[in-house]
Amino acid sequence: MSTATDWGAVRAVVWKDITAVKRSKAVVLPMLLLPAVMLLGLPVVIGILAAGSGPMNVESLLNGLPSNLAEPIVSLPERQQAVVLVLGYLIAPLFLIIPLMVSAVLAADAFAGEKERRTIETLLHLPISNRDLYLAKLLSAFLPAVAVSWVGFACYLVVGNASAWPVMHRLFLPTWLWTAVILWLSPAVAAFGLGIMVRVSARARTSQEANQLGGTVILPLVLAIVAQTSVLLLAELWVTLVIGAIVWSVAIALNVRGARRFARNTLATKL
Amino acid sequence: MADVAIRTEGLTRTFGAQVALADVSIEVPRGEVLALLGPNGAGKTTTVRLLNAVLDPDAGTMRVLGIDPVAAPDELRRHTGVLTEHAGLDDRLTATENLLAVARIRGMAIEPARRRIGELLERFGMSARADQRVAGASTGQRKRIALARSLLHDPQVLFLDEPTSGLDPAAIRDVVAMIDSLAAEHGRTVILCTHFLGEADELADRMAILHRGHLEAFGRPADLAAGLWTGIPASLELGGIEPDVAADLVRSLRGVIEVTVDGSVLTLQITEREVLARAVRELVHAGADVFAARPETRTLSDVYFEVERRRTGHGSTPDPRSSSGTQPHIPPPPPPPDTRNTQARS
Numbered sequence: 001m002s003t004a005t006d007w008g009a010v011r012a013v014v015w016k017d018i019t020a021v022k023r024s025k026a027v028v029l030p031m032l033l034l035p036a037v038m039l040l041g042l043p044v045v046i047g048i049l050a051a052g053s054g055p056m057n058v059e060s061l062l063n064g065l066p067s068n069l070a071e072p073i074v075s076l077p078e079r080q081q082a083v084v085l086v087l088g089y090l091i092a093p094l095f096l097i098i099p100l101m102v103s104a105v106l107a108a109d110a111f112a113g114e115k116e117r118r119t120i121e122t123l124l125h126l127p128i129s130n131r132d133l134y135l136a137k138l139l140s141a142f143l144p145a146v147a148v149s150w151v152g153f154a155c156y157l158v159v160g161n162a163s164a165w166p167v168m169h170r171l172f173l174p175t176w177l178w179t180a181v182i183l184w185l186s187p188a189v190a191a192f193g194l195g196i197m198v199r200v201s202a203r204a205r206t207s208q209e210a211n212q213l214g215g216t217v218i219l220p221l222v223l224a225i226v227a228q229t230s231v232l233l234l235a236e237l238w239v240t241l242v243i244g245a246i247v248w249s250v251a252i253a254l255n256v257r258g259a260r261r262f263a264r265n266t267l268a269t270k271l
Numbered sequence: 272m273a274d275v276a277i278r279t280e281g282l283t284r285t286f287g288a289q290v291a292l293a294d295v296s297i298e299v300p301r302g303e304v305l306a307l308l309g310p311n312g313a314g315k316t317t318t319v320r321l322l323n324a325v326l327d328p329d330a331g332t333m334r335v336l337g338i339d340p341v342a343a344p345d346e347l348r349r350h351t352g353v354l355t356e357h358a359g360l361d362d363r364l365t366a367t368e369n370l371l372a373v374a375r376i377r378g379m380a381i382e383p384a385r386r387r388i389g390e391l392l393e394r395f396g397m398s399a400r401a402d403q404r405v406a407g408a409s410t411g412q413r414k415r416i417a418l419a420r421s422l423l424h425d426p427q428v429l430f431l432d433e434p435t436s437g438l439d440p441a442a443i444r445d446v447v448a449m450i451d452s453l454a455a456e457h458g459r460t461v462i463l464c465t466h467f468l469g470e471a472d473e474l475a476d477r478m479a480i481l482h483r484g485h486l487e488a489f490g491r492p493a494d495l496a497a498g499l500w501t502g503i504p505a506s507l508e509l510g511g512i513e514p515d516v517a518a519d520l521v522r523s524l525r526g527v528i529e530v531t532v533d534g535s536v537l538t539l540q541i542t543e544r545e546v547l548a549r550a551v552r553e554l555v556h557a558g559a560d561v562f563a564a565r566p567e568t569r570t571l572s573d574v575y576f577e578v579e580r581r582r583t584g585h586g587s588t589p590d591p592r593s594s595s596g597t598q599p600h601i602p603p604p605p606p607p608p609d610t611r612n613t614q615a616r617s
Contacts, residue, residue: 012375020363023404122359122420124325126376127348264344265327268320269286 005135009128013136018144021106031105031148035098039152040159043087047163050083058082083164088175095181098152099145099190106141107197108210111267116206121271124264134262137201138194138255145190153182180240188247195254202267276301276428276460277322281331284317284484291317292484294331299477301427302458304450306465306475308575313481315464316356319430322462323351336427349377352426356433356464358417362406366397366416369405370423377424384423391419394449396442410437418446429453432464443470450474468572478571480578488578496569499577502528502540505547505566509535512559520557521550541566 021027058081062070073081073089114120123133153174160173174182197214204210277299284292292314299305307315320326322335324344333340338347360369367388374384392401395415400408405416414437421429431450435443451474453459465471471478478495480487488495496503509517514532521537522530526546531538541547544566551564 006378008378009376012372015375016361016364016368016372019368020361023363117361118357119359119361121325121355121357122353122373122417125323125348125351125353125355126373127345127378128376129345264325268325 006128006132009126010132010136010139013123013128013133014140014143017106017110017137017140021109021140021144024109027105027109031102031144034101035148035152038091038094038098039156042091043156043160044163046083046086047160047165047167050079050164051166058085061085079167083167084172087160087164088172089177092177092181095149095153096186096189099149099186100193102148103141103145103190103194104197104214105211106144107137107194107201108204108207108214109201110137110141110198111201112204112210113201113207115204115271120267124268130262130264131259133264134198134259138191138198138259141194141198142187142190145194146187149182149186149190153178176237177240180237180244185240185244185247188244188251191251191255192247195251195258198255199258199262202262203270205270274301275299275334276303277305277333277335277462279322279331279333282318282321282328282333283330284321284326284328290484292321292328292481293486295481295484295486296331297479297486297489299460299462301460302454303476304454304461304463304474306463306471306478306571307481308465308468308471308478309481309487312483314484315481316432317484318481319353319432319462319464323348323353323430349424350427351430352421352424352428353430354414354417354421354432354434358410358413360405360408360413360416360420363404365402365404366392366408367401369416370420373420374423379424387423388419391422392416395419395445411439411442414438415442415446418449426459428460428462430462430464433466434463435465435467435470447473468575472571475571478574480575482582487582488574492569492571492574495574495578499574499581500569502542503544503566503569505539505541505544505564507537507539507547507550507554507561508563509537509554510560510562512554512557517554517557517559520553524550524553 062074062081062085073084076084111120114123128136157173161168161171164172197210200214201207201210204213275298277297279298280296282292282295283290295314295318297305307318309315317326321328322333322340324340324347327341335347336350338350340347360366361372364372367385370388370391371381371384374388375381379387389398389401392398395418397412397415397419400412400416405413408416414434418431418434421431429450434450435446438446447470450461450463454461454474454476461474463471463474472492475492477489477491479489507517507521514535514537518530518532518537521527521539524546526542527550528540528542530540539547539550541550547564547566551561554561
C-alpha cells in the first residue's frame, strides 16, 4: 500500500460526491431543514418575543449558571438579559446537532448510497487506494457538514443581531463561546459522528439501512454524550477548547482506525 | 513472460461456504480476446474482480501485465479498464461529469480529459447526451457511456462484462468491431464476459467455460474442438450418382472416419480438410456431379454446447482439471458415441 495520499484522486471523488449531492433533493432537503429552523427560525422567534413582551424573568436561570458567565448578563438591562442568555449562550450546544446530522445524512450516502445506485463497483475498479477512498468519502461528508454549520452560523449572526436589535440596539453576536463552538468544537463533533457513520455506511446495503442503523442506534448515543457534556460548555471558554480537543482526539482515532480497517475486499464481498 | 497478459494458477475464492472460484489456472497472451463463458453464478464476475484486485483470492497466484494484483493493486488498476455488468453511472451527473470524475481519479489533467471524453462520446454516438444527466438515458445509452468510460485511459487490459447487452443491432455491430480492433490492431488484451455466444465466436481467440466456479474448459476453440470430437465434419451435395454408391466410394478413402447418407447429401467425418478435396476428385472421376462440398469448422458455440452436454450428461460437475500455458483443457468424453452437434447456436 502506498504511503503518499493521492490528493488528485481524493479531490475527484469529493467533487463527484458533492456535485451529485447538490442535485439530490432527497439528501439536500432534510440536510438543510433543521439548520434553517435552528439558525434562522429560532433567533427570529426569540427576538420577536423579547421585543413584544415585557422584561422576562431569567433570574432563576442565571442563578443556575457559573458566576463568571452570569455576572456580565446580570449587569445588562433586564430586557436584554433573556436575549443574550438564550441567543448568546443557551442555544450554542444545540448547534452541535447540525454538523452531526448533516454529516450523518451524507455519510449514509457515502458507501451505502453508492451500493444502492450500483455505482460502487465502478469506484472499486479505479486506481485509488483503500485509504484514499475512505478519506475521500469522509471529506465528502465532512466538508459540507462544516460548510453548512459555518454558513448557517453566519446567517444566524445576521438574523440574531437583526431580530434582537429592537431590544439590544447593538451587535452582541458572536460571543467567544459561539466562536469556539462553531470553529473548533462543531467540526470535531462532525468528524466524531463520521468516524462511526462512514463505517456503518460501508457495512449497510442501502442508505436507508445506514440511516436507520445510524439514526436509531448510534447517533442517539452520540447525541446523549454531546448533551451531557454540553452543560460544561457554559462554564469557561477553555473548557470548550479542552472538550473540543478531546472530541478531536477521539474522532481522529476513530477515523484512522476506520481507514486502516477499510478494505475493498470486504466491501466487494457484499456486492 | 513479457507477452503474457494474464496468468493465474490455482485461483480460488469462496464466500462463506459457497465456492465462487475453484483452482482456476489460465494464461492469456497479450493482444488476445478471452471469452469467459458460463451461466449466471459461474464465477465470471468474481474472476474479473480478482484479476483487477477488487477481491482478494483465498488461494492461488495471479499476474496481470506482470503485476501481482494483491501486492500492487493500484498500480495494476492504472493499466486496466472495466465495464461492469451494470453501467454504474451516477444518474445525478451528466455523461461528461461521470467520465470526468473517473478521468480525474485516474490522474488525467482536466483539459486533455475533456478532449478525450468528447472523442469517445462522439465515437459511441453519445455526443448529444454529453451534457445531459444520465437519469434520462436508456440502458443502451448508459452502456455506451460506460464503455467510453472504460476506454478513457487507453487501458492495456480491458474487462468487459456483457458489453453489448441492451444495445441495438447497429450498436452491437459497432462495439464488436471496436473490441476486435482494440485487440487485433492495438494489441490490447480483452476479457469478455458474455452470454452471447455469437459475439464471443466472432471475437474470442480463447475461451474459458466456468460452471459454479470450476473451469470446465479453457483454450482455443479449435484446440478444444480437436479434443472433443474425432475428425471434422463436412458435407457433399451430389447428383448423377446413386448416393449409396457415392457413400461406398468415399468410405474407401483414407482419412474418412464416418459417412452418413441423407438423400443426395453425404455427411462425413474426416481427419483433415484435404480429405474432402480428395473425395471430390474421386467422385468427379466416377462421373458424379458435385454441387457443394463444405468442410465445417467447429465454432466456439459448438464447443460450449458440447462441453455443457458432456457435463450434464455425467449428471455432475466433473473435477476441474486446470491447464496452464496454451494447452487446451477439456472435459472427459461422454458415455455415448460421439455425434454431430446440431444444437442451435446463440
